Amino acid sequence: MIVLGIETSCDETAAAVVDDRRSILANVVLSQLEEHRPYGGIVPEIAARAHLEHVDRLIAQAMTEAGLGFAQLDAVAVTGGPGLIGGVMVGVMSGKAICAVHGTPFLAVNHLEGHALTARLTHDLAFPYLLLLVSGGHCQLLVVEGVGQYRRLGTTIDDAAGEAFDKVAKMLGLGYPGGPALERAARAGNPAAYTLPRPLKGRPGCDFSFSGLKTAVRLVLDGLGREPDERDVADIAASFQEAVADALADRCGRALRQVAETHPSVSALVVAGGVAANTALRARLSRLAEEHGLTLVAPPLGLCTDNAAMIAWAGLERFRLGERDSLDFAARPRWPLDPTAQKARGAGVKA
Ligand code: KG4
Numbered sequence: 001m002i003v004l005g006i007e008t009s010c011d012e013t014a015a016a017v018v019d020d021r022r023s024i025l026a027n028v029v030l031s032q033l034e035e036h037r038p039y040g041g042i043v044p045e046i047a048a049r050a051h052l053e054h055v056d057r058l059i060a061q062a063m064t065e066a067g068l069g070f071a072q073l074d075a076v077a078v079t080g081g082p083g084l085i086g087g088v089m090v091g092v093m094s095g096k097a098i099c100a101v102h103g104t105p106f107l108a109v110n111h112l113e114g115h116a117l118t119a120r121l122t123h124d125l126a127f128p129y130l131l132l133l134v135s136g137g138h139c140q141l142l143v144v145e146g147v148g149q150y151r152r153l154g155t156t157i158d159d160a161a162g163e164a165f166d167k168v169a170k171m172l173g174l175g176y177p178g179g180p181a182l183e184r185a186a187r188a189g190n191p192a193a194y195t196l197p198r199p200l201k202g203r204p205g206c207d208f209s210f211s212g213l214k215t216a217v218r219l220v221l222d223g224l225g226r227e228p229d230e231r232d233v234a235d236i237a238a239s240f241q242e243a244v245a246d247a248l249a250d251r252c253g254r255a256l257r258q259v260a261e262t263h264p265s266v267s268a269l270v271v272a273g274g275v276a277a278n279t280a281l282r283a284r285l286s287r288l289a290e291e292h293g294l295t296l297v298a299p300p301l302g303l304c305t306d307n308a309a310m311i312a313w314a315g316l317e318r319f320r321l322g323e324r325d326s327l328d329f330a331a332r333p334r335w336p337l338d339p340t341a342q343k344a345r346g347a348g349v350k351a
């Protein structure tokens with residue numbers, strides 16, 4: 001079984017081909033970093049236009065790399081949401097066109113389901129497992145019970161973790177995207193130099209919050225009473241990174257204790273999303289998983305950040321269970337993985 005995946009929901013245009021033996025036959029990703037850099041963040045209209053300009057070429061490139069023609073595909077899986085709607089529509093229309101011409105089954109995949117099932121592509125992981133999804137757009141804890149079966153234990157009540165990294169990096173003058181730049185700066189810093197809050201630490205539930213931490217960094221900077229020098233930037237970056245890792249580990253620890261009761265057969269703690277690239281965070285979560293007698297599973301970086309292999313794989317998992325979607329499918333800007341989850345309450349709650 002061979003599936004083409006297409007991903008256009010954020011600022012990466014991507015196409016990939018995977019098969020049911022867990023081989024990635026092609027995986028091409030085009031980042032729009034340079035288009036958005038002058039604005040210090042993603043501009044939805046620019047993203048949609050860039051997807052439109054490049055998506056056909058990327059799909060063709062993936063098919064060539066896989067050495068396949070469209071007629072040899074068993075299905076086409078496209079990110080159907082959630083995400084920036086203009087971009088999602090570009091991908092959905094491209095996928096539908098291929099399916100309409102070749103009579104290929106079409107699957108509209110939830111982007112978050114792509115992240116959630118990646119560990120089964122890379123590590124052949126059995127259900128159920130606990131997933132910490134930490135990216136620029138999302139910060140969620142989910143029990144992945146099966147294909148299409150997700151229990152959300154917690155989500156952010158304000159910013160996503162990656163968003164907090166990006167905003168703090170901007171305050172520190174580290175540029176965009178902030179996560180990798182902040183991690184580099186933190187290497188030279190002392191994580192104990194500043195006492196920053198660990199939002200929601202020790203509180204009931206598994207929700208996240210980062211806006212207070214961001215404000216605390218702003219207050220530290222204002223309190224310096226001068227422009228921060230290299231040493232200040234390194235120390236603040238290291239202290240911030242430590243606070244985020246600590247806050248995330250606290251929430252994951254609570255979730256692991258909860259899951260031990262409700263899902264005793266949980267096999268691993270999985271971390272995915274762009275922030276999973278952070279070495280300090282990985283080390284912290286790895287220790288935590290060990291304390292709970294589990295292993296930390298982290299897909300390789302290129303499959304943690306947005307890509308189309310995860311979309312192709314999630315589509316393949318659904319397709320082999322007999323599912324497919326209609327060509328009438330309409331792109332969804334919001335699409336919660338667990339529709340039964342209690343709505344999080346907070347200032348800037350994401351779906
Ligand atoms: O998953 P992703 O590529 O895109 C989505 O947001 O869906 O994640 C990007 C986010 C950005 O906020 C970026 O700053 C953050 O992941 N990030 C990091 C690191 N690398 C990327 N955050 C902390 N440390 C890193 N090394």
Ligand code: ZN
Pocket residue numbers: 111115135273305306
């Ligand atoms: Zn993503």
